[in-house]
Amino acid sequence: MVSLMSALCFRGPSPVLGGQAPKNNCVTAQCHSGMLKTKHIHPAAEPCDTCHQAVSTPHPDKQEAEKKQAKGKKKAKGTDKKKGKNFKLTESVLKLCYQCHAEFGTMKSLHPPVKDGMCTTCHDPHDSAQPKLLARPVKDLCLSCHSAKTNHKYVHLPTAQGDCTSCHNPHQSANARLLVKDGAELCFPCHSDMQDKIKKKVVHHALDAGCTSCHDPHGSASKKFLVAGGAAVCFPCHAEIESKLTASAKSSHAPIKSEQGCASCHSPHASDEPKLLLKAGKNLCLDCHKDLIKKAQTVFHGPVRDGCTPCHDPHGAPNEKLLIKPYSAEFYVTYNDNEFPLCFSCHNRDLLRFPTTSYATGFRDGDKNLHFLHVNRKDRGKRCKACHMVHASENPKLIADRVPFGKWNLPLKFVKTENGGGCSPGCHKPYAYDRKNPAKGAPPAADKAKPKKKK
Secondary structure, rough: OOOHEEEHHOOOOOHOOOOOOOOOOOOOOOOOOOOOOOEEEHHHHHOHOOEEEOOOOOOOOOOHHHHHHOOOOOOOOOOOOOOOOEEEEEEOOOHHHHHOOOOOOOOOEHHHHHOOOHHHHOEEEEEEEEEEHHOOOHHHHHHHOOOHHHHEEEEEEHHOOOOHHEOOEEEEOOOOOHHHHHHHHHOOOOOOOOHHOOOOOEOHHHHHHHHHHHHOEEEEEHHEOOOOOHHHHHOOOOOOHHHHHHOOOEOHHHHHOOHHHHHHHHOEEEEHHHHHHEEOOHHHHHHHOOOOOOOOOOEEEHHHHHHOOEEOOOOOOOOOEEEOOOOOOOOOOOOOOOOOHHHHHHOOOHOOOOOOOOOOOEEEEOOOEEEHHHHOOOOOOOOOHOOEEOOOEHHHEEOOOOEEEEEEEEEEOOOOOEEEEOOOOOOOOOOEEEEEOOOOOOOOOHHHHOOOOOO
């Protein structure tokens, strides 16, 4: 620093020019005429011998220059053909810069040009039209090395505008990739709404590694700068879901294949619901499946109350309709103990095993098991949906008003009583049942009470 100050304060004959005062200023119409003319001038550039010294005298060697000019060669710029350059830097570039500027290399990340002492790769040592004596505008300067950063369909605004130093320190940083802040803290100054979002009960674990776990901070072929489109952005962490969809799924949930992918049902950042769901339970499913449950259907199947997933896999399944276990689509089913595995994930199979029972089912006339009667027929065994709705119903026990039978919507006309009930369906004559006092096939009480229509 002392030598630098001495050079800056020198007003007599220049010691670096062989003890002779220069005959002309360095910046003249004949020499270095383009220097020190722009908006930002390096203070150390005046006088020149702050950084430069002669290795031979005189400088410039006019005689040698005239000889070369006479031979039709380019005008010499401080170069002697025999002796080489007749001026040089007083120190290496890095040491010269560190005489005034604090030394770098004390932090985790160091920009390679800084590490290699290539300060003049980015800065003009004399003058520049750019702030901080940059050799070019920031965008052009950075892209001269990092040209691929803008080659995307969707480009992050700071990248597109060349504001690279919003996120990166150009010299050194305590963080990886020369970032000015670590993890999500880098993104919050612009994306301030995210600070409130991640205060919710369940936060995506991907945020532990920062936003770049899912987003490319420069640009991407996908919207929102996602590193991959749709569900593909999730699969690197959720490989079991990808495997389920590609290996064994006979049916897959349509939203997964959409542009929005998993974010159709899950919040990618945080949620107050388990599994980062956008809404609780059935309310999420009914956003898309709007006609599945009618307004009048107030009796819900237990799995629907619990959010549909007891019966359906929300991603993909080896069965139709995303069912976690098989369920026959046929109206008539010959029963055995392997049938209806989906229903008997929750229900007790005893309700179909015994012709008489006092405990296995409430659908009995005395102890006569009417579930057994409907299902255990070799030629006309019925599946559960022959009488029950699977999601919701207007009637107790999820009994349907009508069930599809070919092209006919077969009416059931179910009536519930205190100890049983009855039906007058299109498939058989009216029957009633009573758990305490066997009805012996009498019509349902509600039917008896109805007045006959006048002819």
